[in-house]
Amino acid sequence: MSHPVLSSARANRTRRFSHAEREKNNLTGLVHPAHPRTLQHEIHRLITALQGLPDSLSRYQFLMHVLANDEQLFFAAVQNNVRKLLPMIYTPTVGEACQKYSDLHIPLRGLWIGIDQRGRVDQVLANWPETDVRAIVVSDCERILGLGDLGANGMGIPVGKLLLYSACGGIRPEHCLPIVLDVGCNTRSVRENENYIGLDRDRVTGDEYDDFMEEFINAAVKRFGKSCLIQFEDFGNSNALRLLKKYRNKLCCFNDDIQGTAAVGLAGILTALRVDGVASSLEDHRFLFLGAGSAGIGIARLIVLALQREGIEEEEALKKCWFVDSRGLVYNGRENVSEAKRDFAHDVSPSVAQVGNSGLLQVVKAIKPTALVGVSTIAGSFTEDVIHEMAEINERPIIFALSNPTSKSECTAEEAYKYSDSRAIFASGSPFPSVKLGDGRTMVPGQGNNAYIFPGVGLGVLLSQTTSVPESMLLAAADTLSTLVEVEQIDAGCMYPDLSSLLDISAAIAKAVCEEAQRLGLNQADVSGLDVNKIRQGMYEPGRLMN
Numbered sequence: 001m002s003h004p005v006l007s008s009a010r011a012n013r014t015r016r017f018s019h020a021e022r023e024k025n026n027l028t029g030l031v032h033p034a035h036p037r038t039l040q041h042e043i044h045r046l047i048t049a050l051q052g053l054p055d056s057l058s059r060y061q062f063l064m065h066v067l068a069n070d071e072q073l074f075f076a077a078v079q080n081n082v083r084k085l086l087p088m089i090y091t092p093t094v095g096e097a098c099q100k101y102s103d104l105h106i107p108l109r110g111l112w113i114g115i116d117q118r119g120r121v122d123q124v125l126a127n128w129p130e131t132d133v134r135a136i137v138v139s140d141c142e143r144i145l146g147l148g149d150l151g152a153n154g155m156g157i158p159v160g161k162l163l164l165y166s167a168c169g170g171i172r173p174e175h176c177l178p179i180v181l182d183v184g185c186n187t188r189s190v191r192e193n194e195n196y197i198g199l200d201r202d203r204v205t206g207d208e209y210d211d212f213m214e215e216f217i218n219a220a221v222k223r224f225g226k227s228c229l230i231q232f233e234d235f236g237n238s239n240a241l242r243l244l245k246k247y248r249n250k251l252c253c254f255n256d257d258i259q260g261t262a263a264v265g266l267a268g269i270l271t272a273l274r275v276d277g278v279a280s281s282l283e284d285h286r287f288l289f290l291g292a293g294s295a296g297i298g299i300a301r302l303i304v305l306a307l308q309r310e311g312i313e314e315e316e317a318l319k320k321c322w323f324v325d326s327r328g329l330v331y332n333g334r335e336n337v338s339e340a341k342r343d344f345a346h347d348v349s350p351s352v353a354q355v356g357n358s359g360l361l362q363v364v365k366a367i368k369p370t371a372l373v374g375v376s377t378i379a380g381s382f383t384e385d386v387i388h389e390m391a392e393i394n395e396r397p398i399i400f401a402l403s404n405p406t407s408k409s410e411c412t413a414e415e416a417y418k419y420s421d422s423r424a425i426f427a428s429g430s431p432f433p434s435v436k437l438g439d440g441r442t443m444v445p446g447q448g449n450n451a452y453i454f455p456g457v458g459l460g461v462l463l464s465q466t467t468s469v470p471e472s473m474l475l476a477a478a479d480t481l482s483t484l485v486e487v488e489q490i491d492a493g494c495m496y497p498d499l500s501s502l503l504d505i506s507a508a509i510a511k512a513v514c515e516e517a518q519r520l521g522l523n524q525a526d527v528s529g530l531d532v533n534k535i536r537q538g539m540y541e542p543g544r545l546m547n
């Protein structure tokens with residue numbers, strides 16, 4: 001059956017059509033129940049149905065079908081149940097969904113552009129039926145969360161990110177376009193699946209890759225205009241930093257894994273400075289990152305900028321950040337130190353150089369960090385010994401295990417508290433449940449995920465029509481996020497505001513981004529009259545009348 005209203009996810013109200021709407025749209029007899037239901041009632045029914053499903057992938061598929069059938073219900077349900085539904089449409093479930101994407105029953109959503117379509121990327125983009133696209137999330141899927149190269153299966157990520165643009169950033173779904181650039185896949189097991197939806201070939205590299213990317217960028221700007229925001233997501237390390245450098249001053253774009261993560265990481269650290277027992281000045285901290293990729297380098301760079309703002313010279317600020325990568329401690333004189341890591345390769349004594357590759361514990365003992373940040377994709381790498389050592393060095397050790405999904409977390413919340421004598425200030429990229437301590441206190445681990453940042457930054461970019469997204473906008477986003485954390489949350493060990501208020505958080509971040517755009521003269525839209533309330537009122541919130 002094809003009915004113009006029922007087959008449109010945007011127009012469909014399923015069981016909520018009033019009698020008058022049923023008459024007007026020739027729906028009488030086609031929809032039920034006899035008495036129309038309210039949106040509130042339907043959200044309740046949806047949550048009950050989810051509870052009856054056996055596993056996370058069933059819930060994911062169910063929710064994607066709701067989205068494809070009744071957009072209003074989907075977004076109203078998510079916005080009214082953020083804490084419950086975010087893990088089902090975002091990390092950790094989206095990781096599992098991407099791993100099995102070719103086998104799942106998921107309605108089509110997004111645009112796949114293959115390397116075999118080079119030379120006619122504009123024609124493929126022209127097939128996207130929406131005309132007013134304002135935000136694109138694009139991935140080549142080489143590094144999907146911490147799960148590696150998933151090829152065309154990675155579509156769950158751009159889709160998931162843009163669902164959060166709407167659900168948490170209040171940007172209308174029709175303005176959002178998820179794109180996968182299928183340039184091949186180097187994970188054999190992905191390609192060996194007979195159901196694999198992508199190209200059965202190794203990844204293209206070098207000029208062929210760059211030319212394809214350039215063709216895509218030009219086609220996107222041509223079709224959707226220079227103000228259309230392009231968010232780079234989950235690119236492999238060798239391309240992520242390079243592409244950002246190439247395009248950041250030419251386009252309205254940012255890399256979420258580098259810059260969004262930087263802002264959420266810094267925000268958590270700024271909040272931690274308010275905890276009793278933690279040195280209250282950023283300058284008095286030493287950060288050790290496990291993982292020196294997009295996320296780690298991104299966070300460290302923003303910390304450096306925050307330190308410079310406090311009057312610290314760049315050279316000194318860089319020395320506050322140390323890295324361990326897959327080869328051990330990064331130091332001056334070590335072999336295989338990439339350009340991005342070089343600024344953080346500090347001078348060390350021969351004895352420190354010697355322990356540099358003998359494990360994280362030895363490095364922690366040598367560097368004595370106040371904060372340990374995990375962005376390595378290595379599950380369990382924050383061992384009991386490492387956490388214990390952090391707690392020996394610090395009254396309140398900052399331990400952020402930011403790798404996603406949950407299966408890649410450097411430690412669990414429970415481990416962080418248990419091995420630090422309940423003194424760790426913990427945050428994680430994927431959600432962990434609250435932990436009841438032996439003394440009866442309940443700790444609420446915060447979710448240090450860029451989901452707190454990119455919806456608000458995206459909204460601010462669209463409102464201001466900024467021509468570029470400089471680092472200072474991310475700094476403003478980090479400051480804003482941190483100031484929204486209340487004392488009660490800090491007391492419970494949570495370094496981030498309540499996820500349930502993500503729409504409000506995004507409005508505040510958007511305001512900060514608009515102000516920064518105006519301060520730098522980058523805004524093409526007049527934002528002088530905007531305040532947080534006005535921004536909040538204009539946000540897409542289909543269940544608003546219900547509240």
Ligand SMILES: NC(=O)C1=CN([C@@H]2O[C@H](COP(=O)(O)OP(=O)(O)OC[C@H]3O[C@@H](n4cnc5c(N)ncnc54)[C@H](OP(=O)(O)O)[C@@H]3O)[C@@H](O)[C@H]2O)C=CC1
Nearest residue numbers: 145146237291292293294295325326376403404429449450
């Ligand atoms: N919470 C959040 O909001 C976000 C979390 N992340 C998560 O962070 C993780 C990393 O992402 P990203 O930085 O983009 O990935 P990259 O691939 O860019 O970097 C991974 C880094 O981890 C290092 N590494 C790999 N194995 C080890 C090891 N055994 N010991 C120490 N370091 C190791 C790599 O070393 P080498 O350089 O030597 O190869 C590299 O520096 C992912 O799990 C991702 O999901 C990312 C973005 C946002």
Ligand SMILES: CC(=O)C(=O)O
Nearest residue numbers: 145234257404449450
């Ligand atoms: C959260 C995110 O962007 C990542 O893990 O890649």
Ligand SMILES: [Mg+2]
Nearest residue numbers: 145233234257
């Ligand atoms: Mg990412």
